[in-house]
Amino acid sequence: MRTWKFAKGHGTLNDFVILRDRHCMLKLTDSDVRHLCDRRAGIGGDGLLRVTLASSIPEWDGDPDLWFMDYRNADGSIPQMCGNGLRVFVRYLLEEGLDAGEEIQVATRAGLRHAWPQRDGRIRIDLGEVTCSDPELTISSDGRQWPAITVDVGNPHAVCFPGEDCPLDEIDLSHQPQWLPASAFPEGVNVEFVEVLAPDHIRMRVHERGSGETMSCGTGTVAAAAAHARRLGLGEATVRVEVPGGTVEVDLCRGGAFLTGPAAIVAHGEAHLPDLP
Template sequence: MRMLINFTKMQGLGNDFMVIDAINQSISLSVMQIQKLSNRHFGVGFDQLLLVEKPEAYNNDFKYRIFNADGSEVGQCGNGARCFARFVVEKKLTNKRFDEEIVVETKESVMTLLVRNNNEVVVAMGKPIWHSKDIPFGQLDSVNATYIVEGETLGVVSMGNPHAVLIVDDISQDIETIAKKIQNSVDFPAGVNVNFVSIMDRHNITLRVYERGVGETLACGSGACATVAYLQKINNIDANEVTVELKGGELFIDIDNNGVNMRGSAEFVFEGQVDI
């Protein structure tokens, strides 16, 4: 059957999304259809597809589903969460407005979003996950979350999706070969996002992220959070606000007793319809 879908194209620091209201229209997409939509020459083009759905729990506001460009469903996307928050506010899918918390279910957890009146969004991403079996990761737990995988020394942490963190001196180096080698490791049965970070000082880092199912992106919110959490754990940076410089712009991360908080922009690009 053919479907005419209304969608919104959004971006957070160049990490781009096709956002669909799946509350007021019936949506059912196959992996092949998502792959076709993600194609930047023959489709809409995006890093991730975001679906806005009704929550399963009555005390939550929405359910947030995320699909990578290859059609795989994942548990978290921080840049997408900021776009999700602005979308539901601007489209009046919620009665909540600026500086009111929006509680959202994901595949892995529940998180809180807050849109400020300057259109910045604050996302409470929750606590980092360090236990190997919960990431998932194939090695036994390490006290400082540092491991050797495929000959590379890296940190391993989950923010609702798995991340490997490599500290590098040259952030401009080729990252694809190393990233693919780590992603294909048997130590990561669900795959992994690979983060390459250069530390400028205790409050400033530069980051590049090679995402599973996507490739290198201009920004990755969960990657920024995972990287800051790992660097703080090994005492390479401070826990209060850290500026993360990505190809698409800056994110601001801090860690408190409730977990990791991310602040950054989210922008509308265009509205459209597509016939599936």
């Protein structure tokens, strides 16, 4: 039996198991991630954040002394970025005294990211450049189909606007929506369904690749806001995005996007994992 110390945190109820592993010494397997994120047999989470030094990540070629956000989906797969996870990661660094200051830099698989703790307790993060396109892409679920806008936020998204004839709450996200052509996303895609409440206010549900439906998706809120702004023909915009887990604010500007929202650490403890075979 292996015993690992952990913390648990969430950003708008998008929750994560956090492991501090300064030099990447834990032999973290996909099975370990699935066990820790299991809501019955483990701790429970939409994903896992390993806090490690960037010098421990072979593919990182930037500042080796930065903290690296080694993020895993609940199924053990490795995505490029997680917006809510980044805010929770920064909150953990602050509470554990691992970093401080008005601006914090974090190394990620999507590149260097910046974060700014706010006086109201929220955390603002830089998610870099966001690109939208309108390919011949269709998303389907339970026999219904919608055209989608693809958005790259360091990871892939397909954003749909079902309209008044299909309320968001009626869409079944208990299984992965399908996309055509299937070749558009060979490694899977995050799918957002958006309801427009006002020009600067939208509501969203999401099915995240590797995790299923979640209460929130940080990069998904940015993708939804960017797709909404594209439909309105806006180059820059500030959009309030409601998700089942709360509300965040997305600022879209030339050259990048910023996401501001809450992040909290809610527990610390020890987890017991079965020995490796």
